[in-house]
Amino acid sequence: MKRTAAFITALTMAFSVCAISASAINGDVNGDGKVNVTDISIIAAHVKGKKLLNDERKARADVNGDEKINISDITFVAAHVKGKRLLKEEPALNNRALVEYDFGMFKEAVGGEYELTTINEGQPDMDVLAVYNFDVFPNTYFIFGNRGRDCIKMTESGVLTFDKDVFEKGMNDTVPAQVIQVENGGKIGDTGCVVGMKYSELKVKLGLGKAVVENSSLSPNIRTIINGVNWNLVFNDEATRKAVKNKHINPDTLRSDEFTFEELGIDPVCTYAISSSNMVFPTYSFERLKDDMNGEYDVEVVSIGQAAGAAMYNDEVFPNIRFVFRPDNMNLFKETADGYEVDRKKFEKIPGETFVYAVEYLPGAEIPGRGGAKVGMKYSELKEHISLGKAYKTPSEFSPVIDISMPGEDWMLVFDDPSIQNAIKDISIFGDEKFSFEDYNIDPKSTRMVWFNEHL
Incomplete structure (x- = not known):
């Protein structure tokens, strides 16, 4: 996939702006202590094959840490020069798992x-x-x-x-x-392993466990965790399929009992490696949450938008996450001298198949699949992990917010930080007026991340 010389030349000229100083050598290809349009030109000349870099300059030009010098590195340096996303001494992408990319970061x-x-x-x-x-x-x-x-x-x-x-x-x-x-030849994370290696090689390097046959063409496989990320290594060559053809698949689990390739006398080649993002919780029912919390949970009244909800939580199992229920025809609250609290006896009678009405992430809660990003981080910190769009105000305490996508669902990232209320006081809550925090020279902390079940 080659870029034309005209494109690279145009890109180089487009960023003939004042340089942004950088103490880090990352991106400072010519070693003059600055990252600017000159460095873009040097990288572009290497990419076009006109003037190749030596090893020292290659190390500074490989700003995304993928061990190659290509158009991606030009893009990162150009973004730095424009001030859109500053380079760091340790590039953000260097340690980012593939499933931690969103579409904006991929582009x-x-x-x-x-x-x-x-x-x-x-x-x-x-x-x-x-x-x-x-x-x-x-x-x-x-x-x-x-x-x-x-x-x-x-x-x-x-x-x-x-x-x-x-x-x-x-x-x-x-x-x-x-x-x-x-697929074949592609990297399995940053382990040094690639698809196409034999099971025996991967086992030594990755400490693989047992295999299963599943009701899928991507089978048999071994599920494993590499650097905190879920991977499924598939060994789907013809010899392996013949060796496991008699493995019985349980109709309830749609998978066989576990086994080792050694006991079958085979050493198959890995044909696919599949990584998936962490699950988010809107799919959870009351029964499932109780099971995952081993029946141990606390309850509290929470404000959800402009209404009240009854939340269950177990911070040892799901740190700083609240699961909110508002089932039909159930008054889950009782009045006390200090106001209202959740009636525990009524709460425990919620039907097991009832799905959560809302999920609320509090400060300290990790945002799934976003490289360690947490609620409570500042806007500028979160932009390292999430391609955040513009914010808008709402008539509730969930304001201002930025909409973000999670696997299968849309969430609201809330910045109800007192330090910004005065800055945005003139923005309407009804006009669907969107704005960027940069325009107001503010960097607020995130205070909550919330999902609502629109079908309840």
């Missing part, structure tokens, strides 16, 4: 250049839309959920086509990667 990493395709997730007729740029992420597909699927069209001859403009209109930059699928 930034690939310089806006990517292709669309469909891949199979393992079940018949379950093809999903995927994006890729093999120059930046070799043999790696990013799946961002169902948004943008209107871009897929089929010609009269049965060939699928993809309209990138339609795709981007259906997306927004905060949509997170839900699944990463890596």
Whole structure:
């Protein structure tokens, strides 16, 4: 996937602005103590093959830490020069797991250049839309959920086509990667392992456990955790399929008993590596939460928007997260001398299949799949992990907020920080007027992240 010389030249000229000083050597390719348009030109000359860098300069030019010098590095340095996203001595992407990218970060990493395709997730007729740029992420597909699927069209001859403009209109930059699928030669995280290695090699390096056969074409496989991220290593070659063909799949779990490849006398090749983002909690029912909390939880009254809800929580299992219920025809509160509290006996009678009405993340709660980002961080810190859009005011205490996408759901990231209320006091709460915190020269702390079940 090559960029034209005209594009790189135009990009270089576009950033002929005042340099931003940087004490870090990251991005300072010529070593003059500054990161500016000169460094962009030097990297561009290397990418075009006109003037190659030596090893020392390569180390400073590889600002995204992928061990290659390409258009992605030009994009990062250019963003620094414009002041949009400053480089650090340790680049943010260097330690970011693939599933911690949102669509905006993916576009930034690939310089806006990517292709669309469909891949199979393992079940018949379950093809999903995927994006890729093999120059930046070799043999790696990013799946961002169902948004943008209107871009897929089929010609009269049965060939699928993809309209990138339609795709981007259906997306927004905060949509997170839900699944990463890596094929032959692609990297398995930052372990030094690649798809195509044998099981025996991977076991030594990754400490793999037992395998299972699942009711999927991406099977047999071994599920493992690498650097805190879930991975599913698939060993789906013909010899392995023959060796496991007699493994019984339990109809209740749709998977076989666990086994080792050693006991079958085989050493299969890894054919796929699949990583998935962490689960978020709107799918949880009351019964499931009780099970996950081992029946140990506290309850409290919470304010949800302009109403009250009854929240259950166990900070040892789900730190700083509140699960809110408002089931029909159930008054869960009782009056006390100090106001109202949740009636525990009534709360415990909530039907087990009742789904949560809202989920609230309090300061300190980790935002799933976003590289360690937490509620309570400042806006500028969160932008390191999430492609945040503009904010808007609401008539409730959830104000101002920025909408962000999580796997399968949209959330509100709340910045109810007293330090900013005066700055935005003249913005209407009813006019759908959006604004950026940068315009007001403020950097508020996030105070909550909230999801509502719109169907309840």
